[in-house]
Amino acid sequence: MKACLLPTGLHISGLKSALAGPFDLDAPGGEIICISGASGSGKSLFLRMIADLDPNEGSVVLNGRDRAAMPAHHWRASIPYVAAESGWWAATAADHVPPSGLAAAKALAQRLGVAATLFDSPVERLSTGERQRLALVRALVLDSPAVLLDEPTGPLDPASAQQVETVLAQRAAAGAVILMASHDPAQGERMKARRLIMSNRRLVDHA
Amino acid sequence: MHDMISLTPFDLAMAASLMAVDAAASILLRLQLHRQLVWAAVRMIVQLSAIGFVLRFVFALNNPLATLMIILVMAAVAAREMAARPGRRFKGLAGLTVASGAVLLATTVTAGLALTSAIRPVPWYDPKYAVSLVGIILGSVLNAGSITLDGVVSGVWREKSSIEAQLGLGAAFHSATLPVLREAVRRGLLPIINQMSAAGLITLPGIMTGQILAGVDPLEAIKYQILLMFLLAGASGVVALSVAYLALARLSDPRQRLRLDRLV
Numbered sequence: 001m002k003a004c005l006l007p008t009g010l011h012i013s014g015l016k017s018a019l020a021g022p023f024d025l026d027a028p029g030g031e032i033i034c035i036s037g038a039s040g041s042g043k044s045l046f047l048r049m050i051a052d053l054d055p056n057e058g059s060v061v062l063n064g065r066d067r068a069a070m071p072a073h074h075w076r077a078s079i080p081y082v083a084a085e086s087g088w089w090a091a092t093a094a095d096h097v098p099p100s101g102l103a104a105a106k107a108l109a110q111r112l113g114v115a116a117t118l119f120d121s122p123v124e125r126l127s128t129g130e131r132q133r134l135a136l137v138r139a140l141v142l143d144s145p146a147v148l149l150d151e152p153t154g155p156l157d158p159a160s161a162q163q164v165e166t167v168l169a170q171r172a173a174a175g176a177v178i179l180m181a182s183h184d185p186a187q188g189e190r191m192k193a194r195r196l197i198m199s200n201r202r203l204v205d206h207a
Numbered sequence: 208m209h210d211m212i213s214l215t216p217f218d219l220a221m222a223a224s225l226m227a228v229d230a231a232a233s234i235l236l237r238l239q240l241h242r243q244l245v246w247a248a249v250r251m252i253v254q255l256s257a258i259g260f261v262l263r264f265v266f267a268l269n270n271p272l273a274t275l276m277i278i279l280v281m282a283a284v285a286a287r288e289m290a291a292r293p294g295r296r297f298k299g300l301a302g303l304t305v306a307s308g309a310v311l312l313a314t315t316v317t318a319g320l321a322l323t324s325a326i327r328p329v330p331w332y333d334p335k336y337a338v339s340l341v342g343i344i345l346g347s348v349l350n351a352g353s354i355t356l357d358g359v360v361s362g363v364w365r366e367k368s369s370i371e372a373q374l375g376l377g378a379a380f381h382s383a384t385l386p387v388l389r390e391a392v393r394r395g396l397l398p399i400i401n402q403m404s405a406a407g408l409i410t411l412p413g414i415m416t417g418q419i420l421a422g423v424d425p426l427e428a429i430k431y432q433i434l435l436m437f438l439l440a441g442a443s444g445v446v447a448l449s450v451a452y453l454a455l456a457r458l459s460d461p462r463q464r465l466r467l468d469r470l471v
Contacts, residue, residue, distance in 0.1 A: 051375055052462050072463040077377025087372030089386065139376060148375075 008063050010079070010146050010177045012050065015058030020045040020201035022058065027194075029063070029145070032168065032178040034188030037198030043181035044084065046198065047148040050179070051081035062177075063145050078144050084151040084181075086135030093126070093134045094119040101141040108137045112163050128155045136164065146177035153187065165191050223248070262338065271332040278314075278341045285345045285352075286310045289450070292353035293360040295470045297457060305453040306352065313348050313446035314341055317438045325434055343414065343435060344442045347402075351395040351443035352450045358391025359454045360470065370465050380455075380463035388451050395447035399440050406436060 009028040016022040020042040027033055035043050049056040052072055060067040067075050090096055097105045106116035112133045118126060119134075126134065132155050139147055152168070153161035161184075169191055172178050181198075182188065188195040188206075195206035226248055233241040265273050289310065290302035297305070318341050322328065328336040363370065366387055373383035406412050407429075414435055418428040458466055 053371060053374060053464055055460070055462075055464065055466075072461075073374070073377050073379045075377075076375060080377060081375035083368070083372065083375065085368060087368030087370070089366070089369035089373055089383075135372070142376065 008175075010050075010179065011059075011061045013059050015046075015049055015056060015060060017045070017049055017054060017056040019054075020049065021056070023049075023203055025196075025203065027177045027179065029175045029177060030172050032172045032191050032193035033180070033196060034191065034193035035179070035181045035196045035198050035203070036183060036185055036188065037181075039183070041198040042201035043198045044150050045201065046203070047081055047150055047179065047181060051076055051079065051148055053081060077142060079146040079148060080139040080142055080144055081148040082135050082139045082150060082152065084154055086131050088123040088131070091122055092120050093123060093138075096123075096134075096138050097141055105137050105141045108140055108167070109134060111167055112137065113160050129157070129160060132156065133160065133164065140167070140171065144176070146179065147171070149178065149180040151181055151183065153182070153184070161187075262334075265334045265338065269330075269334065271330075274332050274334040274337050277334070277338055281338075281341060281345055282310050282314055283307070285349045289349055289353045289356060293357040295360050295364055297360075297454075298469055298471055301457050301469065302356075305450060305457055306356065308453055309352055309446045309450035310345070310348055312449050313352070313442045314344055316445055317344055317442040320441075321434070321438050340438075344438060347399060347439040348442050348446045350398050352446040354398070355391045355395030355447040356450050356454055358394050359387060359451050359458075362387035362391055363455075363458055363465070364467065364470070367465060367467060374463065374465060380459045380465070383465075384455055384458075388455060392447045392451050395451075396443055399436075399443040403436050403440065406432070412436075 009026065009031070011027075012023055012025040014022050014024065023046060025033070035046070037043055045054065048054045049058075050060055052060075052067065052075060062079055065078070070078075088096065094102060102119070106119060109119070110116055114130050114133050114137075118130060123131065132152070136149070136152055139149075149168075153164050156164065165187070168178050168180075178193075180193075187193075197204050197206055226244065229244055230241040232238065233244060261277065265277050286303060286306040286309075289306040290296070293302075296302050318337070321340060322331055322337060326336055326340070363384065370383045370387075374380065402410075402412075412432050412435075415425075415428045415432040418431060419425055457469060460466055
């Protein structure tokens with residue numbers, strides 16, 4: 001019902017758990033939202049709740065599709081969550097993307113400063129920064145209407161962070177909602193994002 | 208069975224003197240094991256004496272209900288042991304529920320199959336067959352089940368970041384945890400595979416040895432042993448699969464989250 005009134009974008013209302021919230025947030029398609037706040041303030045909890053990775057209640061609707069009406073894994077495929085510390089489950093980075101998406105993933109990785117040849121080396125040989133960018137690539141090749149990114153540029157040097165910001169800005173320009181947590185207060189400003197602050201497990205507008 | 212040699216208390220005391228060698232080694236090498244050793248030996252004597260009297264009583268009753276009761280008690284103890292094995296345990300009674308379900312399923316399927324097809328005692332509930340058979344099966348069930356349960360729980364804990372990374376990208380819980388399930392079931396089945404490969408060459412299995420000591424022809428004894436090995440392999444497979452799936456179901460929820468909060 002509500003979904004019909006809110007055609008595109010991400011719409012969150014009454015999202016809460018025993019640990020955080022309630023949260024309300026409306027993000028039209030194409031918006032970048034940057035959440036900053038001290039560590040432990042609840043940024044990751046908020047993103048994980050939207051992805052439905054932690055028990056929570058409340059309504060989340062993306063492009064008119066209600067989370068509650070979708071199987072959990074279909075929901076997460078439409079709004080993937082990339083954790084601050086990337087997890088890997090196979091030998092090489094190439095094994096972590098579907099074969100059909102491998103070419104796109106390599107092209108995207110190159111734009112982020114990661115050589116395509118690294119897709120075939122063992123994951124544990126990659127640097128933290130390379131893994132972080134490849135984890136982002138892994139999510140972006142899904143071409144989802146929204147992404148949840150926890151500290152996507154955390155371990156990156158300023159030049160690589162700049163490349164990530166450029167790619168994310170292009171995704172937003174193509175209509176995706178980018179919801180990211182960042183401890184770098186300047187990042188939101190650089191990306192011309194809507195800036196919110198997580199404080200004490202509640203969201204407040206950037207004053 | 209006429210040439211069965213009956214053991215006197217003196218014979219047992221002779222064998223017990225070997226324990227003194229173990230204890231002396233423990234004291235000389237400061238292994239700190241002598242107290243545990245004595246305690247385990249005393250437990251063994253008390254437990255076996257008690258079960259001897261219980262079995263004699265149940266065999267004399269020859270009553271299906273009494274047979275079922277003792278089998279259920281044995282299964283419950285096995286389930287409790289299984290639930291207690293993993294380094295990380297489930298909160299509340301979930302571990303016991305998972306273990307009980309798997310033990311009951313594996314035991315019922317295999318013992319039921321044997322008692323209604325190959326062995327077919329008269330009456331079918333003859334406790335001599337039913338209780339002994341279930342006892343042997345429970346040994347393998349406990350072994351395979353506890354290794355598998357530990358493999359699932361510790362595997363999911365170890366792989367939590369890779370499982371959640373997959374969930375976060377839209378993988379189903381089932382596929383994200385499949386490697387952990389495979390590894391746990393594989394490890395759970397290794398003991399029975401070892402047991403079958405070693406049988407006759409490296410070890411003479413207990414049942415067969417017991418029957419030979421009791422005067423049964425070796426060729427008859429091996430037929431029983433082969434039947435039992437198949438039953439044990441079946442029971443190990445059923446308990447490993449069921450305990451793995453039940454434990455994974457408990458570690459997830461209808462929204463396919465990884466619920467590590469359900470572990471202590």
